[in-house]
Amino acid sequence: MDVVSPELNSLLPDEIMDTEAIEDIPHSQPGGTTVQSEASDDTPVPMETDTPMASENVSLCSIATSTGHTQALTTSTASDSTFIISSGSQLPISISSSSPSFLTLKPAMTTSIATTKTTDSLTGTTFSTSGLQKLTAPFTISAANHQIILNKVASEAAKSAGAQPQIIKQEGQKLLVTAIGKSGQPIVLQLPHTGSKPGISQTSGDLKSQTQQFKVVTIGGRTELKPIVGSPGNQLTTLQAQQLKTVQIAKKTPVSSAAPIKFIITKTVNSKGLSPQTSVTPVIAGRVLTQSSPGMPSRTITLSEPHNTTTLQSISGKKIAISPLKSPSKVTVVSVASPTSNASQKSVALPVNVALGQQILTVQQSTSGSPVKVATSQTTTQGIKAVQSVAVGGVGGSQFKTIIPLATQPNVQQIQVPGSRFHYVRLVTATTASSSGQPSGPSTSSLQTAKPIVVSTGAVRMSVPIVPAQSIKQMAPKPLTSATVVTTNQTQQRLIMPATPLPQIQPNFTNLPPGTVLAPAPGGGNMGYAVVPAQYVTQLQQSPFVTLASSSAFTTNTGIQTQARLPLNGLSTAETTSRPRKPCNCTKSQCLKLYCDCFANGEFCNNCNCNNCFNNLEHETERLKAIKTCLDRNPEAFKPKIGKGKEGESDRRHSKGCNCKRSGCLKNYCECYEAKIMCSSICKCIGCKNFEESPERKTLMHLADAAEVRVQQQTAAKTKLSSQISDLLMRTTPVMSSGSGRLPxxxxxxxxxxxxxxxxxxxxxxxxxxxxxxxxxxxxxxxxxxxxxxxxxxxxxxxxxxxxxxxx
DNA sequence: GAGTTTGAAACT
DNA sequence: CAGTTTCAAACTC
CATH class of the missing domain: 1.20.58 (Methane Monooxygenase Hydroxylase; Chain G, domain 1)
Known part of the structure; x- marks a missing residue:
């Protein structure tokens, strides 16, 4: 697929975080200056938290053979691992890597997730995700509450013990996601090791040389928090006291001067002082997660919680875009391995669908030495299927989308946020040292200047599937066929998370259809993103495995972009989602052309009457190719045709205008009329009667309204009659067994x-x-x-x- | 339900 | 860019 033009990045609002600017924290090394807390071996693994959560909560914990300590999460680049989120048969969500360590989401009951450090050959201490993306921090998701808790910070006791707030370290990229929920705890995700340069990434003890990046995603940021960014030159960034109440950011002095700056975001669960933190990282508006002491009650973060002030930080280069989420929706984020790193891939699903409360997500991380592959292709030989993700927050969202980061070229791009519904956080690719110097200065400034993002809607969800509330969703990497294998070199992960709404962003990405791939801008991050339509979920569920990663096709060029569902006919997503989409009847187009409404809307066919349909997961390759073709032909092919009015529907109009010749624009053949909007000057229609003063139009509209009223009346009458009949039957029908005395x-x-x-x-x-x-x-x-x-x-x-x- | 009409999308 | 063909939805009978 083509790479998305860099312009997309430019489109992103400044608020989008640029992660590039963030420098990586040197990989924690034994003895080295690691960012992490000093937690001695004795220190218990940073578990997540905690106290047993409410029953509904799901915690993400690392299942790995925990050696015991979980201080910092680090991923070893050396090993390839895939990050898979699979839904377990049952509730728990686990992220497991083939390697010993993995994270699992567990039901709240499980209480805490301990992040164990598995094997980090290099660092030795910490969670190693072996090149794959990881969720370093355990998090809990409470379906009921729509909350996700990531990475609870150790309790104070732990702190006292020397355990530091969790730091995610990866040699590769690091992703910090902070969700500002009510609880205010941040979510930290660890990004896969990018390893721009293979040689470097692995081993060398000198982590310093390596530049790691953190990606921070803030969900529902609060104004209060202010990100602090350390300039590259500055090893440490000082967190501002400005931080709000709960958040503390400790910064440590860089171990080595040469070493890139590391950022650590920690959040103190309690206002109590945190143990000194090794490195400081820019704090994103979000909250920093700190490990909670075991004894501490786990906290939940509500992603969906609307926040007025999430601050996004733009770090140099890369940005994280958060799209506003207006209606609850689910988003699944899947990371696709980036080709660059030698390490493998990773698929990450973040997952979480909490919305309905009972869904369960499983995140698995496979750590096979083989390159990661996240492929969406049909091939099912081995892969893991990703399942859905987690929906967080949001009460009633009807749609879910999945965003899958695809492997991209070294330069990463932003994440787009498609439609207004979804809030996406753009993930930044972690560029390794090889990457051009990251302007620390800019980044810092940007962070500081970052504007808070307001979350318009309360619910933010990360999850994919549209599934009944109680169904379990899984995301697992699909077995990759050779074709679908993702390049292994770099495994950078990206997270796209629903975040606070960024209105500005929306328009820019609206034209991206789900499944489209965004190409990283040159010099940008490695990762691409893929958007998976909600239908994916269904399909994913159906099929044992879903390949999230793209095949070689993806590897070639681009990151995948994802797109939220596009508004249809100018209707808000909520509107569109509220009504069931009409099934298509395509017979010749294979549902891979814009003739097909499903395809045109970026959706998979589902319950359609089409023949030879390729608009499904089983034909992902063809589908992606078709999407690319469409975009090549018309970059705005997937953009909503009906632009939304500035402040009202009256301003809505067709983006291209219609070309009707015989219908007078008063039949549904006319796209303007169909969208219930008037034709405009840009229309090329002949004999148009679809204008404000048109008597024909008025008559038609009047008739339509009258018909609608009649239908409603009839429906009401039928309902009433039915009720009466039912009631009558209840009263007259003798019920022998009822014991009511009625006679049979x-x-x-x-x-x-x-x-x-x-x-x-x-x-x-x-x-x-x-x-x-x-x-x-x-x-x-x-x-x-x-x-x-x-x-x-x-x-x-x-x-x-x-x-x-x-x-x- | 079959056939026709229509206009967007695709193609040349 | 214009003209033609293809396509699937809208519509008619």
Whole structure:
């Protein structure tokens, strides 16, 4: 697929964090100056937290064979590992790597996730993700609460013990995601080791030389927090006291001067002082996660929580974009291995779908030495399928999207945020030392100057699938076929997380269809992103494995961009999502051309009537190719045709205008009319009647309204009638077994009716014979009828009693 | 439900 | 860019 033009990056608002600017913290080395807390071996592994969460909470914990200490999360570049998020059969979400260490999300009950350090050959201490992306911090997600807790900080006790707030270290990139939830705890994700240069990445003890990057994603940032960025020159950045209440950022002096700056974000759970932190990193608006002491109750962070002030930090180069999330939606983020690093790939799914509360996510990280592959391709030989992710926050979101970072070229690009619905956080590629020098200065400045992002909507979700609330979602890397294998060299991970809304961003990315790949800007990060439509979820669930990573095709050029669902016809996503999409009936296009509404809307076909459909996960390669073709032909092909008005629907208009010739623009053939908007000057229609003063239009609209009213009335009448009938049946239907005393209708048999009629006739004859007046005759008949009823009732009651006596 | 009409998308 | 063809939805019967 083509690489997304760098312009996209330019489109990103300044608020988008530029992660490049952030310098990496030297890989924690034994003895070295690591960022991490000094936690001795004795220190318990940083567990997540915590106290048993509420039942609904899911915690992400590393399952790895924890050697025990989890101080810093580090990924060893050497090993290839894939990061997979798979949904376990059951609730727990685990991120496991083939390597011993892995993270798992566990149900809240599990309480804490301990981040164990597995093997970091280099650093030895810490969580090693072996080149793959990792979620270093355990986090808990409470489905019920729509909260995700990442990386709880150790409790104070731990701190006292010397355990430091969790620091994520990777040789490669690091990603810090902070969600500012109510609790305010940040989420820290560890990025895969980028290893721009293979040689460097691994081993050398000299981590300093390596530049690591952190990616910080802030979800629902608060204004309060202010990111602090250390300039490259400055080894340490000082966190401002400005930080808000709960957040503390400790900074440490850089171990080596040469070493790039490291950033550590820590959040003190308690206001209590944190243990000194090794390095300081820019703090993002979000909160820093610190390890919570075991004893401490876990906190949950609500991603969805609307925040007025999330601050995004732009770090030089790279940016993290957060798109506003208006409606609850789920986003799945999948990272695709970047080709550059020798290490492998990684797929990351972040996952979390909490929205409905009961979904479970499993994150697995596979650490196979083989390059990571995240492939979306059909090939299913081995891979892991990623499942869905986690939805966080958001109450009722109807859609989920998955964003999959694809391996990209060394330069990473931003993440786009497609439609207004989704908030995406752009991940920054971690450029290694090889990368051009990162202007620390700018980055810092940018961070400082970063504007807070306001989260418009309360719910932010990270998750993918659109699934029933209780279903479990998994994201697992799909087995990669050769074609689909992702390059292994660099494994940088990217996280796209729903973040605070960035209105500005939206327009820019609207044209990206799901599944599209954004190419990293030159010099940018390695990673690309892929957007996976909500339907993916369904498909993913269906298929055992889903390949998230792109095949070689992806590797070639681009990062994948993802796109949130595009608004259809100018309708808000909420609107579009609220109504079921019409199934397509494509027969010849394979649903890979814009003729297909599903495809045009960036959706997978689902429950359609199409033939030979390729618009599904099983034909991901073809689909991506088709998307590319469409974008080549028209970069705005997937952009909503109906631009939203500035402040009202009245301003909505078709982006290109219609070309109707015979319909008078008063039929649904006309895209303007179909979108319920007037034709504009840009339309090239002939004989247009779709304008404000058009009597035909008014008449039509009036009729349409009247029809709609009728339909509503009819519906209401039907509902009422149905209710009445139901009620009547309930009252009249004898229920023998109910014990209510009602008689079974079966007592009124044909014979009984005939007998009754005979009685009545007999009574009528009697009256006639006695020459009774009509009134009296009627009275006599009625009395007889009453007698008959009494007898019937009496017989029924007797029969019922008899039946009861024999337990019939 | 089959056939026709329509206009966007795709193609040349 | 214009003209033509293809396509699937909208529409009619």
């Amino acid at each position: 209708f079966t007592f009124v048999t044909k014979e009984v009716l005939e007998a009754t009629c005979e009685c009545l006739l007999e009574q009528a004859k009697k009256a006639e014979q006695t020459h009774q007046p009509q009134v009296e005759a009627e009275r006599m008949i009625l009395e007889e009828f009453g007698h008959c009823l009494m007898r019937i009732i009496s017989s029924a009651g007797k029969a019922k009693a008899d039946c009861a006596s024999i337990n019939c």
